[in-house]
Amino acid sequence: MSIRLLQNFKGGRALVVTKHAGSETTLETTLAKLGVATEYCEIVGGRAQIDINSLQPERDILFVDGDLEGAVAIEVDPASRLPQVPVIGLVGVEAPSRLKALVNLGATSFLRKPVHGGAVYTSLFMGINQFLLRSEMHERLQDLEARRRGRRAVLRAVILLMRENRVDEDTAYSELRRESMRARQNLELYCEELLNRRAKPPDKAGRATSITLRDGKKQAM
Amino acid sequence: MARKQFRIGVMFSTTGSYSVVARSMLNGALLAFREIEEAGGISIQPVVVNPSGDLSRYRALSLELLSSGIRHVVGCYTSSSRKEVIPCFEKHDGLLWYPSHYEGFESSDNVIYTGAAPNQHVLPLVDYLASRIGSRAFCVGSNYIWAWENNRIFREALTARGGTVLAERYLSVGDTEFDQVITAILDARPNFVFNNLIGTSAYAFFRTFRAACRARGINQAAEIPVASCTLSEPELPEIGADAVDGHLSSSVYFSSLDSPENVAFIRAYAAAFPAGPVSSADAEASYIAVKLLAAALEQAGTDDARTVRAAVANQSFVAPQGEVRVDPQTFHAWLTPRIGRSAADGQFEILLEARQPIAPDPYLVQSSPRFASAMRSPLLRVV
Numbered sequence: 379m380s381i382r383l384l385q386n387f388k389g390g391r392a393l394v395v396t397k398h399a400g401s402e403t404t405l406e407t408t409l410a411k412l413g414v415a416t417e418y419c420e421i422v423g424g425r426a427q428i429d430i431n432s433l434q435p436e437r438d439i440l441f442v443d444g445d446l447e448g449a450v451a452i453e454v455d456p457a458s459r460l461p462q463v464p465v466i467g468l469v470g471v472e473a474p475s476r477l478k479a480l481v482n483l484g485a486t487s488f489l490r491k492p493v494h495g496g497a498v499y500t501s502l503f504m505g506i507n508q509f510l511l512r513s514e515m516h517e518r519l520q521d522l523e524a525r526r527r528g529r530r531a532v533l534r535a536v537i538l539l540m541r542e543n544r545v546d547e548d549t550a551y552s553e554l555r556r557e558s559m560r561a562r563q564n565l566e567l568y569c570e571e572l573l574n575r576r577a578k579p580p581d582k583a584g585r586a587t588s589i590t591l592r593d594g595k596k597q598a599m
Numbered sequence: 600m601a602r603k604q605f606r607i608g609v610m611f612s613t614t615g616s617y618s619v620v621a622r623s624m625l626n627g628a629l630l631a632f633r634e635i636e637e638a639g640g641i642s643i644q645p646v647v648v649n650p651s652g653d654l655s656r657y658r659a660l661s662l663e664l665l666s667s668g669i670r671h672v673v674g675c676y677t678s679s680s681r682k683e684v685i686p687c688f689e690k691h692d693g694l695l696w697y698p699s700h701y702e703g704f705e706s707s708d709n710v711i712y713t714g715a716a717p718n719q720h721v722l723p724l725v726d727y728l729a730s731r732i733g734s735r736a737f738c739v740g741s742n743y744i745w746a747w748e749n750n751r752i753f754r755e756a757l758t759a760r761g762g763t764v765l766a767e768r769y770l771s772v773g774d775t776e777f778d779q780v781i782t783a784i785l786d787a788r789p790n791f792v793f794n795n796l797i798g799t800s801a802y803a804f805f806r807t808f809r810a811a812c813r814a815r816g817i818n819q820a821a822e823i824p825v826a827s828c829t830l831s832e833p834e835l836p837e838i839g840a841d842a843v844d845g846h847l848s849s850s851v852y853f854s855s856l857d858s859p860e861n862v863a864f865i866r867a868y869a870a871a872f873p874a875g876p877v878s879s880a881d882a883e884a885s886y887i888a889v890k891l892l893a894a895a896l897e898q899a900g901t902d903d904a905r906t907v908r909a910a911v912a913n914q915s916f917v918a919p920q921g922e923v924r925v926d927p928q929t930f931h932a933w934l935t936p937r938i939g940r941s942a943a944d945g946q947f948e949i950l951l952e953a954r955q956p957i958a959p960d961p962y963l964v965q966s967s968p969r970f971a972s973a974m975r976s977p978l979l980r981v982v
Contacts, residue, residue: 385970386963388964411706496707
């Protein structure tokens, strides 16, 4: 697998969540050299004011100061453990609990405070590309999971063809594979749809779809 | 009133495999010191050291200079030497005035870069080669960061224009065994060779490649020209009369420039250093570095690194190559790209030049594709 690495960060926006906005001047000036504009998020009542819905993964990068406990609450996908945009942790105190909090926010790269100019490009490069890599791997994982679930349909479709056409397993499988490619579908989806088409229509006579209760609520069968 | 005096370090490898260029750089710096002294403003005492091309000596000598109270050093030619000494300058809060073209992707707060950034040398060369020579390249280089990175930038820019890099070959600095590489080039028959060899390796390559082409009845300069971002005037005599002509070079300065400032510079340089080596782009960059340093010292009134750095931002003057100014964001210089072709008389004929100085873009923010080229780099390099 080869991922296309992002190497030019022009047009990016760094949202920096830190207690002393502007104190990390090296971060801001180095980001400017890399074509990335810096904005500082206001912290009200211990919570960073970020409009999560307006974040754009192809533009925004969140820099979160690990020394601010609980200042950022962003939604992390429980399956991929990734936030909506790349997160880079600013590390002051190297306590495991603070590092863990940054990892839980989905940080894919870190920068030690005070920020050293020579470390910013590396951190940005790693943070964004690890985010892209993990997002792509998560998508692939989801795809593979869906196909794994579909293997049962493949098995059933092979047996169906063996019985109907009186062919061996390899011939039945080859036939299904050929037809799935012709239909431009993956094998699992094609088999699932084949089985649905071949399934007997439900016998409507004498079967109720639901029971209506007196108070109008429905009860599942 | 007593003149303010400053001690300034000057560190070039005036012996070793790339000493020819380094000696011209030292000359460029010394000429500037002399002119500053004659002008009667501040007084500068240069302290000259020679690491002899030995990487470990660069760090030791930098420490020695900085420990003696010197805050500014003009020096380094290779990127590996610059990267070696930067931690010393950061630790001791000194300023390195780096006067050579380089591969970019760096902007230390403790370095002032007066040589060309990649958007001022390799990208104009790709434009020229792709539009006028051809699209199939064979890359050779010395095996260190300059050639690796410059080839990467070259490959991405050429690929974006629909071109192809047929192969990349690297040899150790100072290596002169080229038979295998030249056979590979002649088998591949590229439209041109992109050369990132330095010093004696480069001179031997030019000679051997020309001879190999001649033996096969190939007019090398016309059929497989060699293009470089490093080749400069003092190196042409080192190549030898037999193979000196027809090589392309991308540079912000050629000594054949016809401007009053350059004519005066060449005359003063030749009078000061009759034994040579002749001036070069890197000699001019060293001259510029010292001139800018002196102007900043004069303005700052102190040699404190941060104050001088602040003073050099936006400094400008008319250099031999034309107007030069320091970009206050990146502390690289605005310079004027040019493409030249070497001639038998040891000069470059200027084929193309930018209309005005262009802004430095060390990270290629304005000029590189958003995503890296999808082509995988080879896992092993032939050394």
